[in-house]
Amino acid sequence: MKVSKNIAVKNEGGSPSRDELILQHLPLVRYLVAKVSSQLPPHVDKQDLMSAAVVGLINAADRFDPERGVMFKTFAEQHVRGTILDELRSYDVLSRTMRDKYKMLTRQLTKLEHSLGRNPTSEEVAESLDMNMNEYYELLDDVHILSFVSLDDSWDDNEGNTICLADVLCDSNAKSPQQQVMMAELSETLGHAIESLPERDRRVVTLYYYEDLNLKEVGEVLGLTESRISQILSQAMARLRGKMRFQCAA
Numbered sequence: 001m002k003v004s005k006n007i008a009v010k011n012e013g014g015s016p017s018r019d020e021l022i023l024q025h026l027p028l029v030r031y032l033v034a035k036v037s038s039q040l041p042p043h044v045d046k047q048d049l050m051s052a053a054v055v056g057l058i059n060a061a062d063r064f065d066p067e068r069g070v071m072f073k074t075f076a077e078q079h080v081r082g083t084i085l086d087e088l089r090s091y092d093v094l095s096r097t098m099r100d101k102y103k104m105l106t107r108q109l110t111k112l113e114h115s116l117g118r119n120p121t122s123e124e125v126a127e128s129l130d131m132n133m134n135e136y137y138e139l140l141d142d143v144h145i146l147s148f149v150s151l152d153d154s155w156d157d158n159e160g161n162t163i164c165l166a167d168v169l170c171d172s173n174a175k176s177p178q179q180q181v182m183m184a185e186l187s188e189t190l191g192h193a194i195e196s197l198p199e200r201d202r203r204v205v206t207l208y209y210y211e212d213l214n215l216k217e218v219g220e221v222l223g224l225t226e227s228r229i230s231q232i233l234s235q236a237m238a239r240l241r242g243k244m245r246f247q248c249a250a
Contacts, residue, residue, distance in 0.1 A: 022057055022061050025076050026057070028076060029054055032053060033046070033049055033050050036088075036145075040145065044088070044091050052084060053080050055083055056079040056081075056083030059079055060076040060079035060080070101143050106242045108129060109125060109238055109242050111128075112125060113239075119196070119197065119201075119239065125235075140230075140231040140234040141230070144233070194206070194240065201235060204233050204236055205233070207221060208229075
C-alpha cells in the first residue's frame with residue numbers, strides 16, 4: 001500500500017497535517033510489523049500484514065483529535081496493533097485452540113505457583129500437564145505468537161478501568177492525567193511481577209521488551225538458540241499474565 005507523497009500544509013498553530021502524521025509514523029508501523037513478523041508461521045503474508053498496519057495508521061490519522069491530550073504516537077500504536085491483530089485473525093493464527101492452550105498454560109503456571117509458593121520449573125509444569133519435556137516445548141512453540149498478542153490483553157481493575165500491558169511495555173509518553181495514574185500503578189505492579197520471575201525468564205523479557213533486542217540477538221546474549229528463546233518468552237509471558245491478573249484482582 002502506498003501513501004500519498006502530496007504533503008498537506010501544516011494546520012494553524014504549526015501542528016502536523018494528516019499526511020505528515022502518516023509519513024512521520026511509517027517507521028513506527030514498520031517496527032511493529034517487524035516485531036511480530038519474526039514470530040509468525042511461513043504462510044502468513046508479511047506484505048499483507050504491512051498493508052493492514054498502514055491502514056490502521058491512516059485510520060488513526062483520520063480520527064486523531066489533539067484536543068484530547070494524547071500524543072498521536074500513542075493513539076496510532078493502539079490502532080496499528082488492532083489492525084495487525086485483525087489481520088492475524090483472518091489467517092486463523094489466533095485460533096480458539098491456540099488461545100485455549102495459552103489459557104491452560106497460564107492457569108497451570110498460576111496454580112502451581114500458589115501451591116508451591118514459588119515459580120514452578122518447566123519440568124514441574126510439564127509433569128502437571130502430563131507431558132514430557134518435548135511435548136511441553138511443542139506447547140510453548142504453539143503459543144509463541146501470543147507472547148506478542150498477550151501484551152494487548154486487557155482487563156478491568158478494581159474501579160472498572162481498562163488496563164493493558166502494552167501501554168506499559170511499549171513507549172507511550174503522553175497520556176491523560178487519569179491514564180498517567182493508571183499506568184503508574186500498572187507499571188509498579190508489572191515491575192513487581194517481572195522481578196518475581198525466574199532469573200532466565202526475567203532476562204529474556206528485559207532484553208526483548210526493554211532493550212528491544214530481537215529473538216536472535218537475545219539468544220546470542222544468553223548463548224541459546226532463537227527457538228529456545230522463543231519458548232522461554234512464551235513461558236515468561238504466560239507467567240506474567242497469571243501474576244498480573246492475580247495482583248490486579250487482589
